[in-house]
Amino acid sequence: MFNYLANPERFSRFAKWAYPLLLVLGIVTLAVGTVWSLLYAPADYQQSQSARIMFIHVPAAWIATFAYATMAVASVIFLVWRHNLADLGARAAAEIGAAFTFLCLVTGSIWGRPTWGTWWEWDGRLTSVLVLFFLYLGYLALRSSIDDEQKAGRAAAILCLVGSINIPIIRYSVVWWNTLHQPAAIIRKGGPSIHPELLYPLLVMGIAFMLLFGASLIGRTKALLMAKRAKNLEAKLVYSGENQ
8 A cells, every 4th residue: 555655646646536535524524523522412420511622632632643653654664665755744744743732732721721720730641742742843843944855854754753752651641650631531441431422422523533634644745745746847947947
């Protein structure tokens, strides 16, 4: 699959139908999940209506870490096989991941105010997610600071892989340290601890966010590919003009 899509022409043909399909499915699923979570899911027995923000916060957190994992895989492909399209995919994942991580932090802060009595707490989960956000920003800043695209891609890929150690830290921070953040409630021994009436709309929202991430990743990668082609064409025209 990776080798097939590594070809820019094949990727463009794939993106032509995959992007609108995932986008439409994501919007429809998001609409269903939003109505379900806001109108039909019951209020939490402890946190009442304020807990409804979890239907945005939790899926955003899932995508925040999944986008970084996607970026890390693309970085490995670029470093090992020199597929330039993987480099563009990593850059696209970084931009989208940064947005979802910011959304995760903002919604978590809003949720934390009535639940914990504070907008922010320097505990393991919150701090590690903030580090993730800075890793995204650092990756993008490093890329933009180097003019040579190959050098920028290699340097950013190395930074990405070094920063990937933060992903298991995020996952197990609620286990390793005392934290205000609640422990894992879905992927855990004994099965999910969330009531099905809350779990099912949450999973629907998670699927919606995943579909929208896929659409955004494909669309943004295609846009970066087209921009790169335009830049290369412009460079060729300038070079041919100088040699006439």
